[in-house]
Amino acid sequence: MSLEQARQRIARWQPRINAFVSTEPRAAGSGRGPLAGRALAHKDMFYRAGLVSNCGSKIRKGWVAAETAAVLERLDAAGALDIGTLNMAEFAYGPTGHNDHWGDCCNPWNPEYITGGSSSGSAAAVAAGIVFAALGSDTGGSIRLPASACGVTGLKTTWGRVSRHGAMPLSHSLDTIGPLARSAEDCALVYGVIAGRDVRDPVTVHAPAEVAADGMARTIAISSRWIRENAHPEIAQAILDAARCFHLVEAEPPPFDLLSAHCLTVMQSEASAQHAQWMRERPQDYSSAVRARLEAGFAIPAAQYVEVLRLRGAWLERFCGETLRQADAYLVPAIAVPLPTRAETGPRGGPDMPQRLAEVTRLTRWVNYLGVPSLSLPCGFDSRGLPIGLQLVGRPFAEGTLLAAGRAYQRATDWHRRLPPDPR
Amino acid sequence: MLASQGIALAAGRAERLAPGVNALNVEDPLRGEMPFEVDATTYLSVAKRVQA
Numbered sequence: 001m002s003l004e005q006a007r008q009r010i011a012r013w014q015p016r017i018n019a020f021v022s023t024e025p026r027a028a029g030s031g032r033g034p035l036a037g038r039a040l041a042h043k044d045m046f047y048r049a050g051l052v053s054n055c056g057s058k059i060r061k062g063w064v065a066a067e068t069a070a071v072l073e074r075l076d077a078a079g080a081l082d083i084g085t086l087n088m089a090e091f092a093y094g095p096t097g098h099n100d101h102w103g104d105c106c107n108p109w110n111p112e113y114i115t116g117g118s119s120s121g122s123a124a125a126v127a128a129g130i131v132f133a134a135l136g137s138d139t140g141g142s143i144r145l146p147a148s149a150c151g152v153t154g155l156k157t158t159w160g161r162v163s164r165h166g167a168m169p170l171s172h173s174l175d176t177i178g179p180l181a182r183s184a185e186d187c188a189l190v191y192g193v194i195a196g197r198d199v200r201d202p203v204t205v206h207a208p209a210e211v212a213a214d215g216m217a218r219t220i221a222i223s224s225r226w227i228r229e230n231a232h233p234e235i236a237q238a239i240l241d242a243a244r245c246f247h248l249v250e251a252e253p254p255p256f257d258l259l260s261a262h263c264l265t266v267m268q269s270e271a272s273a274q275h276a277q278w279m280r281e282r283p284q285d286y287s288s289a290v291r292a293r294l295e296a297g298f299a300i301p302a303a304q305y306v307e308v309l310r311l312r313g314a315w316l317e318r319f320c321g322e323t324l325r326q327a328d329a330y331l332v333p334a335i336a337v338p339l340p341t342r343a344e345t346g347p348r349g350g351p352d353m354p355q356r357l358a359e360v361t362r363l364t365r366w367v368n369y370l371g372v373p374s375l376s377l378p379c380g381f382d383s384r385g386l387p388i389g390l391q392l393v394g395r396p397f398a399e400g401t402l403l404a405a406g407r408a409y410q411r412a413t414d415w416h417r418r419l420p421p422d423p424r
Numbered sequence: 425m426l427a428s429q430g431i432a433l434a435a436g437r438a439e440r441l442a443p444g445v446n447a448l449n450v451e452d453p454l455r456g457e458m459p460f461e462v463d464a465t466t467y468l469s470v471a472k473r474v475q476a
């Protein structure tokens with residue numbers, strides 16, 4: 001898609017979905033490289049020297065970065081265009097796509113419904129066919145939730161696979177960066193560019209980032225009974241239908257709720273520490289929802305936080321040794337409940353709102369606690385015409401395996417090719 | 425606890441804070457098996473050992 005075509009689609013879609021924060025071009029593309037001429041845009045939290053990154057917030061509105069994110073340097077070198085910045089949850093700390101400061105991002109399939117978050121604009125812009133791909137960040141599901149809700153493909157990378165230098169931090173033990181695009185093939189292209197060691201992010205590693213060749217048999221672990229008993233029937237059906245494309249082995253489900261609680265302990269403790277000074281000096285400048293999440297982190301005992309981090313290795317070992325003992329990846333829904341509306345999950349969502357948010361995020365946070373990669377793939381639509389997504393979760397640094405499996409699945413299906421109807 | 429850290433709670437939030445934070449303090453079956461020497465960096469060596 002050319003820059004001019006992208007601009008035409010922005011003009012058509014922006015009033016409906018509010019995916020862009022800025023449409024000022026940020027990088028012109030070098031004309032050569034694996035992404036030459038491709039129009040990309042990114043979540044408004046990847047810094048570019050001399051340009052604004054608002055981080056979805058009031059506090060950082062108009063803030064000018066002094067240096068450029070490592071991932072943007074790599075995309076620039078690969079020839080990609082950067083055509084603007086994308087909406088996101090305030091400080092990437094929200095799972096729905098609501099934003100009190102910049103306006104909610106709306107689902108291209110039906111703007112009454114949530115996009116998922118926090119990489120809301122990234123998923124919406126890809127789903128609307130505006131950009132080839134967009135970067136997002138994933139600390140508790142922030143790539144996979146919007147990818148699933150908007151019907152696109154999203155890759156949460158292994159913790160340590162992609163440099164976070166020059167990206168807004170939320171929770172350093174959990175933060176990861178990855179691409180959202182229409183297909184696993186397109187995600188693989190972006191992933192191949194951004195993955196790799198960077199001395200400015202000391203947790204990154206040299207592990208090879210190849211995507212395995214197609215045609216290899218993939219054995220996928222699944223907990224069919226758990227899915228039938230816990231997911232909404234329409235979602236369970238779509239997931240189990242999709243699973244038939246793979247060679248399956250049954251496995252006991254990981255303790256999602258326990259691992260999710262551990263993830264929240266880490267996330268809230270670290271996010272609150274990161275925001276401590278602003279929380280002391282200008283708490284009124286946060287939205288009510290984000291302020292409440294940040295307040296909670298200050299009440300978590302330090303010993304509890306450290307003990308949960310001590311347990312992390314044991315749980316990773318158990319997931320790889322038991323759940324993945326006979327399999328290359330584990331298949332589970334990205335979101336097990338019907339997508340809620342923006343009204344149901346917004347500031348006036350009522351007493352059921354916290355429970356609705358917990359249901360939406362139930363199956364993503366455990367992956368961040370383990371630090372493993374996960375690929376979200378569209379696998380159907382519910383009776384309201386809203387997308388359904390599955391996750392393939394792998395061992396550390398198994399992105400290549402997941403992308404190859406995703407590519408094979410998308411050769412056998414066409415869910416990823418479906419586009420929401422253009423606005424009238 | 426929050427006041428000692430210089431954090432002012434928004435109005436009406438105190439009653440809702442405790443249940444949410446207490447819900448995170450869950451029973452973990454691996455706690456009892458964890459060797460004394462394990463610390464947070466042990467995760468890195470496990471990730472290397474079990475990687476693809």
